Amino acid sequence: MEWIDTHCHLDEDAFTQDCADVVQRAVDSGVVAMVAIGITLESCRRVIELTERFPQVYATVGLHPNYVSAAAPGDWEQIVELAKSPKVVGLGETGLDKYWDHSPLELQADYFDRHLALSRETGLPFVVHCRESETEVVAQLRRQPQDQPLNGVIHAFCGSADMATICLDLGLYLGFGGMVTFKKNEAQRQVAAGIPLDRVLIETDAPYLAPTPFRGKRNEPAHVRLTAACLAEIRQTSKEEIADATTANARRLFRLPG
Numbered sequence: 001m002e003w004i005d006t007h008c009h010l011d012e013d014a015f016t017q018d019c020a021d022v023v024q025r026a027v028d029s030g031v032v033a034m035v036a037i038g039i040t041l042e043s044c045r046r047v048i049e050l051t052e053r054f055p056q057v058y059a060t061v062g063l064h065p066n067y068v069s070a071a072a073p074g075d076w077e078q079i080v081e082l083a084k085s086p087k088v089v090g091l092g093e094t095g096l097d098k099y100w101d102h103s104p105l106e107l108q109a110d111y112f113d114r115h116l117a118l119s120r121e122t123g124l125p126f127v128v129h130c131r132e133s134e135t136e137v138v139a140q141l142r143r144q145p146q147d148q149p150l151n152g153v154i155h156a157f158c159g160s161a162d163m164a165t166i167c168l169d170l171g172l173y174l175g176f177g178g179m180v181t182f183k184k185n186e187a188q189r190q191v192a193a194g195i196p197l198d199r200v201l202i203e204t205d206a207p208y209l210a211p212t213p214f215r216g217k218r219n220e221p222a223h224v225r226l227t228a229a230c231l232a233e234i235r236q237t238s239k240e241e242i243a244d245a246t247t248a249n250a251r252r253l254f255r256l257p258g
């Protein structure tokens, strides 16, 4: 079985000591590609370096909503340049976050719009972070020019079935990670069970949100198959079917080779 971890933060300090081991463990457990997500200009430079070190690692570049206040003038222009790097396969993470209060919402929305416009220009898909801001994210996505379909994923999807329908109607993929394996998240599992399989992506968000039974520990891309196993169980299907579908979906969205 081949897996793709569509969202991990391999450049974070948690992996500085043993990144090569982490990547190797992922490869040994069937992970054929990992998408390392940039969140600041510095982090985007680091994830691109990782793509040069490891054949299985691809990157996205962007400014995370929680960090847009800290962005310097000119950072965005450099992100636009970095987006041309050969193994950059997407933009973000971007989106809106009303849980933390690190950046004013208008500034987050301004940067979210920039990512969406750049996605239209470049054809690169966008990766959305949506925390306690579903209404605002949907409204902003709906305001985009309707000349072409939206090309992106809501990462760590934890919305209602109605929210899922809205996102699917907009043409988006939905990413599921360790949270669906947590015991208390039965409602999330119900929603995840009902998503058309050709729109489901799996992800770890490593080093965060490790799936059961590693909850609370450092997460890593090798654990993506535990989330996949959970999806297989709730959808009453095989892990093979989940692997085949989610890997094909990730390749389609991010235009990965394979």
Ligand SMILES: [Zn+2]
Pocket: 007, 009, 037, 093, 205
């Ligand atoms: Zn993330």
